[in-house]
Every structure is written in structure tokens, then in C-alpha cells.
Amino acid sequence: MRLNIIKKNKKNVRKTENNQQNQNQNQNQNQNQDTSTLLNFTNLKNLLGDSEDIKWRDIVLNENKELSIKLVYIDGLVNSADVSDYVIKPLLEIDLFKKAQTLDDVIKLLQDGTIYFVSQSSTTDITKVCTEILAGGSILLFENQNTAFIFETKGLDKRSIMEPAVENVNKGSKDSFIESYRTNTATIRSKLKIPDLVFESMVIGDRTKTTVSIVYIKSITNDQMINQVRERLKSLKVDNVLTTSIIEDILTEDITNTLPQVLTTERPDTFCADILEGRVGVLADGIPFGFIMPATLNQFMQTPEDYSRKFIVSSFIRMVRYTSLILAIFLPGFFVAITTYHFEFIPTNIVLFIAKSREGVAFPVALEAIALILSFEILFEAGLRIPKSVGMTVSIVGTLVVGQAAVDAKLVSPSILVIIAMTTIASFTLPNQDFSNSVRLWRIIVVIFSAAMGLIGFVLAIILLTFETCRLSPYGVPYMSPFVGNDGKGMLKDTMIRIPSDYNKNRPEPLKPKDVARRGN
Numbered sequence: 054m055r056l057n058i059i060k061k062n063k064k065n066v067r068k069t070e071n072n073q074q075n076q077n078q079n080q081n082q083n084q085n086q087d088t089s090t091l092l093n094f095t096n097l098k099n100l101l102g103d104s105e106d107i108k109w110r111d112i113v114l115n116e117n118k119e120l121s122i123k124l125v126y127i128d129g130l131v132n133s134a135d136v137s138d139y140v141i142k143p144l145l146e147i148d149l150f151k152k153a154q155t156l157d158d159v160i161k162l163l164q165d166g167t168i169y170f171v172s173q174s175s176t177t178d179i180t181k182v183c184t185e186i187l188a189g190g191s192i193l194l195f196e197n198q199n200t201a202f203i204f205e206t207k208g209l210d211k212r213s214i215m216e217p218a219v220e221n222v223n224k225g226s227k228d229s230f231i232e233s234y235r236t237n238t239a240t241i242r243s244k245l246k247i248p249d250l251v252f253e254s255m256v257i258g259d260r261t262k263t264t265v266s267i268v269y270i271k272s273i274t275n276d277q278m279i280n281q282v283r284e285r286l287k288s289l290k291v292d293n294v295l296t297t298s299i300i301e302d303i304l305t306e307d308i309t310n311t312l313p314q315v316l317t318t319e320r321p322d323t324f325c326a327d328i329l330e331g332r333v334g335v336l337a338d339g340i341p342f343g344f345i346m347p348a349t350l351n352q353f354m355q356t357p358e359d360y361s362r363k364f365i366v367s368s369f370i371r372m373v374r375y376t377s378l379i380l381a382i383f384l385p386g387f388f389v390a391i392t393t394y395h396f397e398f399i400p401t402n403i404v405l406f407i408a409k410s411r412e413g414v415a416f417p418v419a420l421e422a423i424a425l426i427l428s429f430e431i432l433f434e435a436g437l438r439i440p441k442s443v444g445m446t447v448s449i450v451g452t453l454v455v456g457q458a459a460v461d462a463k464l465v466s467p468s469i470l471v472i473i474a475m476t477t478i479a480s481f482t483l484p485n486q487d488f489s490n491s492v493r494l495w496r497i498i499v500v501i502f503s504a505a506m507g508l509i510g511f512v513l514a515i516i517l518l519t520f521e522t523c524r525l526s527p528y529g530v531p532y533m534s535p536f537v538g539n540d541g542k543g544m545l546k547d548t549m550i551r552i553p554s555d556y557n558k559n560r561p562e563p564l565k566p567k568d569v570a571r572r573g574n
Contacts, residue, residue: 092179093196094123100183101125107186112144112193115151120159123194130189132208140191140204143168156195163193163202172205184262211236212341217319219486224361226322234264234338237321241268244325252336257286261339263294268324268334268343275331275565278528282333282346297342300335304346306527311494313487314527316348322357331566333528347527347564349534351548353488354378359551368550375549377479381492382518384479385422386499386511388472392418394507406468413463419504421465425473426497428455433477534563 090096094109101107106128114120122144126136144150144159149167153159164175176182182201186192189207214236216222217229230237238252249271257265265286269279282304289303297317305314318324324343328334335344345352354374359367391398392407399407414421432455456474459465476496483489495518502510502517525532535548546552560566 090179092177092182092194092199092201094194096179097125097182097194100179101186112141114144114153114159120153120156122156122159123196124191125186125194126191126206127186127189130209131191131206135206135208136191136204139168139170140193140206156198160195160198160200170204174203176201176203184256187262188264207235214240220318220320220323220356220484222320223358225357226320228321229319230321230324230336230341230343232339232341234266234336237336237343238266240321241325241328244321245270245328250328253283255286257289257291258294259290259292261293261295264338265294265300266336268328268336270328270331273329273331273560273566273568274333275567278333278347278564281528282335286335294337295339297340297344300337300340300344304335304344306347307525310521310525311491312350312522312525312532313353313485313491314346314348314525314532316345316352316485317342317487318345319343320357326357327352330560331564347530349530349532349563350522351535353483353485355547356484360554364551364553371549371551374482374484377482378492381476381480381483382495383499383511383515384476385426385472385496386503386514388469389419389422389500390503390507390511393504407466410468411466414466416464417504418466418469419500421469422473422500422504423497425459425465425470426477426500429473429477430493529565530563535561 098109108124108126108128110124112122112124114122124136124141147167149162150159153162160175163173166173177199182192182194182203185203185205189205189209191204191206193202193204195201211233212231214228214231216227228240230240242250247270251267251269251271253267253269254264255266256262267279267282267286285303286300289299291299294300301315301317302308307314316327319342321343324334324345327345333346335346337344354371359371362370396404411418416424456470460467460470480489480492480496483492499511499514499518502514504510506513523531523533523537531537535546546557558571559569560571562569
């Protein structure tokens with residue numbers, strides 16, 4: 054019995070020792086983890102690396118080495134004058150700092166606002182400190198106190214606000230978005246001086262750490278729409294946000310559809326006008342464009358200049374745009390269909406003219422049309438890629454010379470050349486480049502259907518395009534509104550014609566805004 058009791062005691066002692074060892078190991082691991090997250094020079098150095106543009110400077114107060122503070126910033130991202138005048142000088146020259154005996158005294162003085170700086174905060178989070186340094190902030194690091202003070206001293210050179218380069222301005226505001234996020238928000242604030250304008254920012258991009266902001270008017274915009282945009286942006290898991298396509302893809306309802314569903318604009322006045330209607334905007338640091346959701350067909354056919362002219366003139370110009378849209382998509386396909394399969398639909402004198410113009414041409418009409426469309430697309434792309442000083446010259450000379458040479462060489466007929474030239478020019482009347490690109494793609498699709506099945510293929514292409522357009526409903530708003538839905542109400546208010554502003558008193562109903570009225574009674 055005694056032997057059994059002794060054996061049991063030994064086992065209990067061993068268990069106790071093992072438990073103590075495990076507890077000690079866990080405590081050591083926790084201590085190691087806690088140590089790695091402490092806000093000190095070593096850990097911050099490990100996070101930031103050894104890049105030569107990261108500056109580490111020791112500031113010693115009162116010639117007392119025990120009062121040593123580290124100043125950390127990235128050369129080129131900060132305004133050196135601000136760092137010198139508003140951070141370093143006060144520490145060395147203000148009498149209160151000269152009387153400080155310990156670093157705790159210095160921290161207390163900084164917390165009490167002894168250094169007068171507009172944007173200043175303190176933190177113990179090493180991750181936040183690292184993020185602020187990489188964003189252009191200056192950091193005062195108190196190593197033993199596990200504390201840092203952040204000063205927003207961004208000073209990166211930026212492009213000045215200029216006239217929009219893509220969206221030409223005839224009669225309107227001549228400012229544009231630039232790559233600086235804060236400048237863009239200030240530009241919007243200067244146009245919308247209302248207290249319920251909200252900029253809701255977040256950081257996306259695991260490596261670029263890009264600041265992205267959701268912009269809306271709290272008293273107007275539908276909350277459900279805001280939540281959908283917020284959730285989509287938060288779900289974005291990418292390394293970088295350097296191009297517009299990253300944001301456009303996540304905000305697009307159906308990425309397989311060729312039609313643009315997000316309106317991108319470089320004009321703040323366009324951005325503000327859409328926000329006032331009840332839409333949601335998005336701004337991203339480093340991208341000189343604003344994003345507007347939800348986008349509809351009607352938006353892509355309008356410009357701010359429409360509201361700067363007489364409503365009769367604006368209505369006429371809009372009808373010209375819609376006519377150009379129809380010609381740009383359907384005219385080449387219709388011409389190919391009737392000249393290939395349905396000569397009986399063409400008046401006799403026109404048939405004789407077309408037949409005469411095609412004498413000696415070896416290629417069928419469909420192949421001519423596709424070849425010419427692709428040739429114009431190549432010239433268009435070449436004009437975009439080469440230097441601007443010669444871009445216009447190359448486009449004009451290339452079009453004239455190549456077109457005339459092709460006709461003289463009997464590669465194409467004059468009639469199809471005129472048709473393709475007309476549709477190409479018509480597509481350039483569309484205000485939005487993304488929408489114009491989609492129209493150029495659908496033009497080729499319609500020609501292919503027409504070449505394969507004549508007018509039957511042409512009608513099938515129309516049905517397919519109509520289906521693709523009508524099935525879109527980004528953020529619950531029909532893409533074809535106000536032409537469809539809501540029993541056709543509002544179809545004539547601000548679409549192909551522009552009625553006087555006095556009669557356009559309500560915001561678009563499909564957006565379901567909180568405040569429907571555009572103006573007070």
C-alpha cells in the first residue's frame with residue numbers, strides 16, 4: 054500500500070512540474086508576442102526596413118541624453134519646412150520643454166498642446182505609426198514609454214488643378230480632379246457647402262494602402278445604396294489600387310456585360326451634380342477620377358454643358374447625340390445586310406450607284422466593313438498612344454491617305470468607306486469615352502450578325518443588345534430608366550429633351566432619394 058501511495062505521489066509531482074513548465078512556456082510565448090508589438094525603435098525599424106529615404110533623427114532636449122526623442126519620417130513625402138518649424142523648433146526653443154525633467158513631462162506637454170499643430174495625435178499602436186509614416190506623416194517616438202505622436206506633414210509635390218483633358222469644357226467649370234485625394238475632397242467641399250455631405254473613408258490594397266472614400270449626401274442618398282457600395286469596397290481583397298479598373302470591377306453589377314455601369318468623370322461639377330441627385334460617389338487617392346453609382350444610359354448621353362445653354366438648344370443637341378448613337382451602332386450592319394442579301398429593298402438608282410462603285414472590288418461588303426472598322430480603330434489607338442503634338446496629324450492624314458489609297462487600289466468601295474467614316478464620326482459625339490468604347494464593340498457585333506444572316510441577323514443583334522441593356526439593374530436602378538419602369542413617368546423630363554429647370558422639380562424616382570424635391574416650395 055505504501056509503495057502504491059508513493060508511486061501516486063511521484064506521478065502527481067511530475068504532472069505538477071509538467072504543468073508548470075507548460076505554463077512558463079506559454080507565458081514566454083505571450084511575452085515574446087507582446088514584445089514584438091511594442092512601439093519601440095527596434096520593432097519599428099524591422100517593420101519599415103532599411104530604405105535610405107526613411108530618416109531617423111535623435112532630438113536631445115536640454116542636452117540631456119535621457120531626454121532623447123526619435124523623429125521618424127520619409128524624405129520626399131513630408132514638407133521639410135513644416136517639420137522644422139512646427140515640430141523640431143518648438144521642442145528645442147519653447148521654455149516649457151527646457152524645464153522638463155523627464156520624458157513623461159514632455160509627453161504631458163505635447164498632450165496639452167504645447168506644440169501648436171493643426172493635425173496632431175498620439176498612439177501606442179505600432180501598426181498605425183507605420184501606416185502614418187508611409188503616408189507622409191512625421192512621428193515623434195518615445196521608445197521607453199511605448200508612445201508616439203503623429204504630425205500630418207505631407208508635402209509631396211502634386212499636379213496643379215487644370216482644365217479637364219478628356220472631358221472637354223465649352224461653357225462650364227474648368228477645374229478637374231487630380232491625384233491628391235485631399236485636394237479632391239476640398240474641391241467638392243468648395244462646390245457643395247452643406248453640412249450633411251459625408252466623406253466615409255477606408256483603406257484598401259494590402260500593399261498600396263490606398264485611401265478610398267465613399268461620398269454622399271446624408272439627407273438625400275438612399276441608405277441601402279450606400280450600404281451596397283460600402284460592402285463591395287470592404288470585400289475588395291487586392292495587393293494594389295493603382296488603376297481605375299480595380300475599383301470599377303468591384304463596383305460593377307455584372308462584369309460580363311460590355312456596357313459601362315460605373316460613370317467615371319474627371320470633372321468635379323459632374324460629380325457634384327450626380328451626388329445631388331441621390332447617387333453615391335467614390336474617390337481614391339492617386340486616381341484623378343471620381344466614380345458615380347449607379348450609372349444609367351441616360352447619364353452617358355448628357356454633359357454639364359446641357360444645363361449651361363438654352364433648353365431648346367440643349368434638347369436639339371441631345372437628339373443629335375441619340376441619333377448618332379443609333380447610327381454608330383446599326384448603320385454599318387444595316388448597310389451590309391441589305392447590300393448582301395436584300396437588294397430588293399434598295400431603290401434602283403441607288404442599287405446602280407452602289408454596283409458601279411463596287412466595280413473591280415474583289416472583297417465582299419461584310420469583309421470590307423470589318424476591315425475598315427478595324428483600320429479606323431487602329432488609327433484611333435495610334436492617335437492616343439503617340440505624342441499629342443503629332444497625334445491629330447497622324448489620325449487625319451492616316452485616315453485620308455489610307456482611305457483614298459484603299460479606294461484607288463480597289464480594296465474597298467467608296468460607298469462602304471463613307472458609311473464607316475460617318476459611323477466613326479458619330480461615335481465621337483458621345484460624351485463618355487467608356488460608353489463610346491462599348492458602342493464601337495457593338496458595331497462590330499451587329500456587322501457580324503448582319504453578314505451571317507442578313508436582316509434576320511440584324512434584328513437578332515438588336516434583340517440581343519436590347520436584352521443586354523434591359524437586364525441590367527445596378528444597385529436596383531434599371532439601366533434604361535427613365536425610359537423603362539415606373540410606367541414611363543419622367544421619360545420626357547430630362548432625357549432626349551431638356552425641359553426648363555423650373556419644371557424639373559424632383560430628383561429621379563428610380564434612385565429612391567430621401568428628399569425627392571430638388572428645391573423648396
